[in-house]
């Protein structure tokens with residue numbers, strides 16, 4: 298069987314942990330060269346070395362995705378090393394106390410911090426890869442939003458709003474760059490067990506509540522989301538742009 302991302306070059310932000318890590322591994326298994334773009338040097342280097350030892354092609358590049366200059370540096374480095382960029386997965390994200398605070402408890406500084414990573418970074422990354430994707434006749438950009446970018450919940454103001462922005466940013470970019478064969482889609486994970494949700498999913502009451510809300514009766518695994526990202530990255534979705542793929546065990550079907 299042919300590999301689904303054979304000879305592609307992919308950048309995965311937040312690629313060292315959780316959903317990003319699963320995406321990095323699956324992309325590599327499917328033949329892509331992978332750029333692990335993350336703040337976490339320890340985890341990023343360990344994953345890079347493991348993939349390379351197993352005959353893959355990975356590089357870790359440290360980046361704060363909210364920093365414009367660091368995006369320029371990262372893209373320069375990737376072009377120098379591998380000459381092109383086919384796929385960008387804007388996956389790095391923040392939740393935590395800043396994201397989960399209700400409206401009256403949200404400070405302007407918390408709001409801006411969450412937006413910088415969950416929304417602004419998506420624009421910065423998309424903007425800087427577009428000319429390179431145009432150079433190779435197209436590309437695929439996948440923005441990791443959330444079901445909380447579509448529906449509300451009892452906690453969270455900045456998280457909901459920043460993930461909603463990721464959703465409609467994707468649609469705008471899809472319309473603007475379809476002519477260049479650059480596809481832009483968003484993916485909306487439901488409750489998934491990762492380091493981000495470890496604390497919250499360890500609280501029995503919250504875990505049970507979330508399980509009860511999920512018709513398929515289990516919380517998500519990082520791979521459940523990564524396979525959706527793989528579909529949107531691969532040429533199998535070559536007529537899919539501006540769409541939102543919900544992967545949530547049915548939670549938003551209520």
Ligand SMILES: NC(=O)c1ccc[n+]([C@@H]2O[C@H](COP(=O)([O-])OP(=O)(O)OC[C@H]3O[C@@H](n4cnc5c(N)ncnc54)[C@H](O)[C@@H]3O)[C@@H](O)[C@H]2O)c1
Pocket residue numbers: 310311312313314315316317334335336337360361362363388389390391392414441442443444485486487488489490491492493494
């Ligand atoms: N886990 C869930 O239930 C869930 C649900 C919906 C959406 N999401 C979204 O999925 C994405 C991945 O989340 P996860 O659960 O795998 O989280 P995670 O915490 O396991 O991984 C996030 C990664 O992003 C990196 N990162 C954070 N800020 C960064 C920055 N400024 N620059 C570079 N890297 C940065 C972290 O170092 C980490 O490696 C996020 O956008 C999150 O909002 C997660």
